[in-house]
Structures are given as C-alpha cells and as structure tokens.
Amino acid sequence: EGVNPQEYTGIKIKVDEFPEEAQQVFAQSDFDFKNKNVFLVAATLRPETMYGQTCCFVSPKIDYGVFEVSKDTYYITTERAFKNMSYQKLTPKRGDYKPVARINGKALIGAKITAPLAINKNLRVLPMETVLASKGTGVVTCVPSDSPDDYITTRELAHKPEYYKIDKEWVVEDILPIVSTPKYGDKCAEYLVKQLKIQSPKDSVQLAEAKELAYKEGYYNGTMVVGKYSGDKVEDAKPKVKADLIASGDAFVYNE
Ligand code: A2H
Numbered sequence: 001e002g003v004n005p006q007e008y009t010g011i012k013i014k015v016d017e018f019p020e021e022a023q024q025v026f027a028q029s030d031f032d033f034k035n036k037n038v039f040l041v042a043a044t045l046r047p048e049t050m051y052g053q054t055c056c057f058v059s060p061k062i063d064y065g066v067f068e069v070s071k072d073t074y075y076i077t078t079e080r081a082f083k084n085m086s087y088q089k090l091t092p093k094r095g096d097y098k099p100v101a102r103i104n105g106k107a108l109i110g111a112k113i114t115a116p117l118a119i120n121k122n123l124r125v126l127p128m129e130t131v132l133a134s135k136g137t138g139v140v141t142c143v144p145s146d147s148p149d150d151y152i153t154t155r156e157l158a159h160k161p162e163y164y165k166i167d168k169e170w171v172v173e174d175i176l177p178i179v180s181t182p183k184y185g186d187k188c189a190e191y192l193v194k195q196l197k198i199q200s201p202k203d204s205v206q207l208a209e210a211k212e213l214a215y216k217e218g219y220y221n222g223t224m225v226v227g228k229y230s231g232d233k234v235e236d237a238k239p240k241v242k243a244d245l246i247a248s249g250d251a252f253v254y255n256e
Pocket of ligand 1: 043045132133134137142146
C-alpha cells in the first residue's frame, strides 16, 4: 500500500455459467450458486474503454473469495480487496469480509460472462499469469485495443491454447478500435507492442513502458470512436462513462 491512494472503477462482470470445476468447488462449500447473481469485479483505470472488452482475466495462482453483497448477489474478488471494500461502505457490514466460498482462479477459467458496455458478446474468463494479488481486485478486464498487457496476453493465449488448457474459440482475436490517438493510431496497444518489440507477457520492463505511453497518449490526446461519447476527447468522456456505469448499477468506485 503506497502513500497515494489509487481510485479504481470496479466493473461488475456477470457470470452467466460456471465451468464444471467451479460448480464442484461450490458444491463442497455451502454456496448454492444457482439462482444467484454472481459478479467478477474487475478494477480498472480506463472505464471509457469498456466497449472493447474481450474477456475477463483471473490468475491461476490466486485464490479468490465469493462474498455476499446483498440478498442473492455475490462478488468474486481477492479477500484483500473485499476487506478494503468492507471499510468503504460497499458491503453489508463494515469489517465483515468472510467469504461464503473460496475458489482458485484456475477453476473459473472458461466461465461464460457478460461485461457491461462490451460490444463483443459471449465472453469467457481466461488466465493471465501476471495479475498481481496485491493490486485491485485480482480480476482484470481485457481490453486489447488499449492495454499492452491485455493485447500481449491475448496473443499468447491464442498461440498456445493447449498449454493454457483453454479452447481456442474462447479467445477473441479481432480488435475493435475504441480510442483514436494521433501518435499510435486506433489500436494503441498493438502499435506499442510492435514498436517496443514486446514478445511475451513476461517482458515486464518494456510492458511497463508501453503501458505508460499508451495511458498518457490515450488520456491526453485520445478521442472516443465508439459509444455514447463517440467523437469526444477521452479526458471528457472518461468521467461520463464512469458516471453512467455507476448510475446503471454496473460499477462502483473502489479505492486502495
Ligand atoms: B486497466 P495501476 Cl484499456 N494486476 O484496465 C495487474 N494488473 C492489474 C491488476 C492486477 N491485480 N488490477 C488491475 N490491473 C490493470 C483497462 C486498461 C488498463 C486499459 C489500459 C491500461 C490499463 C483494461 N485492462 O492499465 O498499477 C488494469 O488494467 C494501465 C494503467 O493501478 C488497471 O486498469 O496503475 C491497471 O492495471 C491498474 O494499474
């Protein structure tokens, strides 16, 4: 935990169908997932890019909790994140962060999901090994047009589906432009990955640089090319998309 608080938008990604492995895990706990609304909560700094979501990443190395937030509604996040939420008036009871079930990221892979604002439908949960347990909710929504990490992880998954034990069809390889920038075009992430010769999700030094460049160019010089605020500057659209997502009940502000 640093000195400067970071404000994230928590995006509520609905789980429509759990894979067999997750269903078995829940059967062994007291959690009866049927007829419940269960959301993976992804922490993002770029709510205006949510139109371009192609999947939701969890880490096969992270254990998540399933937490009750209201009658019949549950969030999946790290326990650390839900604990923070419980002190931010985002949960039923301050300081209460006991999960109804625990589940490893691996068991969630392949889950069918619906992500708010996403233009692509029939999305899946996929693995990302570089997700940190110590940041955000441990859940990352994938926007390959604007996030170099998401772009390179998507490419890695598409090249080695057997290795990652996923169906190739779960990987959305077509990238929809969401933001246009003067310097890097309308697929910022792809452009920077090429320019910095990034080969794999493990190229962390170059990825950190690409991330910084993409973020700055997108924020200060980007223009929306889709959605309600198409044609507006990212700087102006960002707080509006965020407010809309919150108003519709699809997101909330989460600090850490
Ligand atoms: B961002 P910061 Cl389009 N581990 O959301 C690794 N990365 C994580 C994470 C975790 N536990 N939790 C969140 N993140 C990602 C969208 C996006 C993001 C775009 C472009 C850039 C970008 C879609 N993924 O981030 O360390 C999330 O990805 C680059 C700034 O707190 C979150 O926002 O600065 C961002 O990293 C938070 O990173």
